[in-house]
Amino acid sequence: MPLLFLNEKSWTTTCDQARADEAMAEFVDAVRAVANEDREETALVSETGLDALEIAEGYPVRKWIGNSPKNHVRWQRLRALQNRSPVRSVYPAPDADGGLEYSHGGEIALGLGAAHFMDGIAVSLPVAPEWQTPTVSLDRSELVELDDGSLEFEQETVDVRHVSALPHVDEYRPWIRKSSLARAATGRQIWERRADLYPHLQFLCRTEAQLSDLDPRWIVPVRRGLDRLEAAAEAWDPAATPEPEWQSKVTPEGETRKRVCRFEDFDGTSATFHLHARFTPGAGRIHFRLIGVEGKIRIAHIGSKIRPDL
Incomplete structure (x- = not known):
């Protein structure tokens, strides 16, 4: 079962309504394409309910749903996949024992970090150019215990699988099929x-x-x-x-x-x-x-x- 983690940084951007509608259509198509590749249920994990988000500034998801019957159908398909467990629950807060933190562009990136940590896929709205690639680089910082019992932060740059459009799904189809067959989820x-x-x-x-x-x-x-x-x-x-x-x-x-x-x-x-x-x-x-x-x-x-x- 591939876990999809919503990249919260790709939402509430600046664009007109037409571009926001186009981005949502691409986003739903990409998420559904991943789900269709898997034999089991795919889960879309987000920090909050999707219907509480803004696609673009001043354009909430609820308004998008009501704008057309097609959007309502897309919403129903998306809602069937959503798991509202917060992404922060999959790894501890930075100030907790075993602190782990992911950042992108100098800002904390919960969804992107959870996708890397849980060996899943991050999904984004394809509005800004930085979210129109099949991988996204993150800075990872983690508190680890050394052999002598002392603690230190280890820092590295990691790449996370990323989908915001159908061509990205095509790139990961072999991985999705293989992981669905081989993965142990518990x-x-x-x-x-x-x-x-x-x-x-x-x-x-x-x-x-x-x-x-x-x-x-x-x-x-x-x-x-x-x-x-x-x-x-x-x-x-x-x-x-x-x-x-x-x-x-x-x-x-x-x-x-x-x-x-x-x-x-x-x-x-x-x-x-x-x-x-x-x-x-x-x-x-x-x-x-x-x-x-x-x-x-x-x-x-x-x-x-x-x-x-x-």
Whole structure:
């Protein structure tokens, strides 16, 4: 199910009513085209109800709906896709633990940022030239915890998938079809489909509860982390190298922390799973150990950083 996130920055622009009507027609056609590519329900997520927005200054959506029967039909099609869950709910506020912030042109960009974080697609009204491209660049700032427990902001420029017209949908059709078939939308689905999604990863029984109860904000980051571990394990030849070529940051725990990384393995013995990959927001960890004889990675922990018992 592709998630579409409304780019609030593309609304309430300066243009005449004729251009606003044209932009809305293009916007609805593009959103519906994405939905038609997916076998499951597509959701359009926005900060507020669409009918509370202004297409252009002084031209609210409610007025546009009433201007013609065609607009009313377009509105009904659009309304069927809208999920009014606020986009800010998918990642924490900048001043919260694990602060994450996306900006565009020096201004906070909630919808665009949510589309990147949730591995979805941002959708915009195609009025200004900056919203008439299939990708949009964002500045991302995130508070991360280092190995020594200290915190620092990491900053980078990222590109988000973006649609405002039918040609943009054409560019993403292969991705939409592939992601619709392969995507796990909940932690429980990750667990239930683990054998198909991650044939080179083995999951201890304790991870079933961790995945089933996974914070919704962590679904996509965990999925990305597992995808990268799967790709590394698939390409690994244990006879040639002691470790796979990691596709993300993987580090071992120090000697003093290895004791908190011991878990009961499949055979009932206690084993140390001190290698770990990270995911955010917050101090998310995937702890695992290598099973060289099988060329597999065995996972014991998916969740917050393991804290020692006091």
